[in-house]
């Protein structure tokens with residue numbers, strides 16, 4: 001081992017962190033002093049805003065980069081040498097020489113793609129391992145086989161670093177993989193943002209982690225577009241979102257909204273739960289049609305005619321008049337609330353004509369006495385009549401989505417009887433499956449906010465003019481670090497200042513007095529927000545109604561869908577991508593597969609595959625990169641000793657470091673929680689605890705060092721997609737799997753576990 005090489009790298013890393021400290025201090029000091037100044041003049045205020053906008057963004061990124069800031073080095077055959085980092089950082093010299101290049105830069109690609117066969121101009125690729133600010137290991141790969149220089153750190157570097165990452169104890173939080181992205185994964189991460197890309201793969205193939213790195217890459221490569229419109233990542237449940245929530249911040253990216261579909265209707269918190277049957281029925285595409293018809297039902301005509309008392313006599317609003325007004329309003333094609341004024345005008349006109357006919361009537365058969373001005377006066381009086389408005393409201397009521405859906409659920413119509421029975425509910429909390437219905441209702445109803453929008457737009461234009469001034473000044477005084485993607489292509493990195501990350505419009509939005517929210521925050525609060533890109537994880541779980549909601553948030557159809565139809569658990573979920581995408585993009589979507597399992601050791605995967613093979617004898621699981629030599633164990637027990645047997649198994653199997661999950665049917669959780677006093681459990685358990693109790697659906701997407709699956713037979717029989725749920729539960733472990741059961745083991749497991757035990 002060459003201590004000289006080690007020393008050189010340590011010096012470099014020490015210098016790099018010193019530079020990071022300087023940058024952090026500079027940014028902190030600038031923000032602090034700018035914020036404490038009380039500026040009154042226009043010019044001074046501009047300067048302060050420039051500094052705060054620029055430095056706060058940098059500070060957030062610097063603060064995220066304490067660990068593993070630099071993880072590799074590329075030595076090119078032509079003598080160029082680049083260190084690789086989570087973000088790009090430059091020296092403080094006149095040329096602003098790059099110290100580390102961002103992993104997302106084009107120049108960094110050979111780190112992930114170069115092979116001995118195709119070295120991409122590389123002589124050597126170095127993997128640098130650090131703990132804090134100390135270099136602990138170097139691994140070199142020689143890619144130019146004619147080069148005889150040796151550093152003493154050669155070996156099967158890539159494998160060593162990858163296997164160390166895969167073997168590491170889990171923390172209950174997903175980590176980034178910038179050090180070990182595999183070639184096939186890199187191609188997906190850097191695929192163009194346009195169109196719909198489906199990434200399919202079995203358990204543990206890296207679908208989630210690749211999707212997150214893709215978000216980070218897209219925010220880097222298409223920053224102009226995506227910083228303004230934002231990126232939405234949709235996951236199956238809140239526990240999963242907290243599991244993946246630290247990956248993007250650790251890569252310096254914070255402008256992403258992570259949400260479940262149940263969180264995508266601002267103002268509604270879905271705390272209720274549905275039965276599986278109700279959720280499935282609510283998810284069917286036919287609900288959209290039923291709701292549309294329900295809205296039309298609310299556009300009524302009077303029978304008998306409504307008599308309206310008016311100063312000049314009784315007015316008669318009859319069926320024919322209302323039918324005529326209703327047809328005209330519907331013909332506008334506008335949503336219910338926006339078509340309502342058309343209905344009202346028509347009625348007011350007709351009532352005014354009725355009144356005019358009566359008042360100006362010439363008993364001798366001549367023309368009406370009233371001139372246009374008189375009629376206009378009459379019209380005003382009719383339009384101001386409270387009684388007229390009451391009558392219009394009764395026939396074409398203004399509606400909110402919440403009202404409409406609550407009424408619909410209380411008395412579901414236009415549906416098969418069986419579905420109507422399943423979803424009928426009087427009051428109660430909103431459920432996640434209600435959210436796509438609320439969104440659908442909001443589309444059908446429309447919001448009459450034209451006046452508010454016009455006022456807001458005028459104000460926004462003023463702010464943009466102001467912000468343009470800020471940006472012009474920022475450009476003149478640009479000073480800062482990071483790489484600019486255009487320059488990265490030419491090997492040299494450039495400075496990324498306020499200009500590169502915000503445009504006048506975005507800046508204007510930031511500087512709105514009452515609104516200092518980030519893109520993600522503003523997007524979360526706006527139902528009609530159109531995201532620049534949407535990533536959907538566990539996409540196979542979403543219902544047809546949920547897809548309708550998501551497609552509305554992505555008018556450009558720039559999406560990455562990640563999933564595995566073999567793991568579909570939700571009865572409302574889809575079986576095929578074409579079924580999901582056909583209605584929106586036809587067959588214009590790309591499909592790609594990840595085929596290597598980085599999580600589950602071969603011994604466990606063999607057992608899990610038995611569950612799938614029982615349904616499809618030709619099923620082949622993704623190949624595991626690792627085997628541990630430890631076979632999964634099964635433990636039989638009596639029903640009244642089940643909780644104790646699980647507790648004993650947990651005590652036996654608990655990893656010294658890392659995390660253990662007990663995956664059991666929900667109905668056993670009460671007894672198991674008592675037997676496992678330290679375990680996190682409930683709707684959103686803390687996954688960082690050493691022992692976590694989950695049901696199979698909650699376990700989706702997560703991973704643990706050790707997993708104890710309880711009563712696999714009940715999981716299998718627990719729902720129409722029970723085999724998928726069991727497959728998910730069995731594929732969560734990175735090291736060990738144990739099964740605890742009463743009665744006979746399901747046939748699909750008997751063989752695998754019998755061989756293994």
Ligand SMILES: Nc1ncnc2c1ncn2[C@@H]1O[C@H](COP(=O)(O)OP(=O)(O)OP(=O)(O)O)[C@@H](O)[C@H]1O
Pocket residue numbers: 162165166175177180181182185201202203204205206207208209210564567598599700701702703731
């Ligand atoms: N290139 C890689 N380097 C290091 N670790 C990796 C790599 N690819 C995947 N992993 C790890 O493999 C594990 C599984 O990844 P991930 O959760 O993304 O898989 P998945 O396909 O989404 O699985 P599932 O469908 O079962 O939820 C994670 O711990 C992830 O960090």
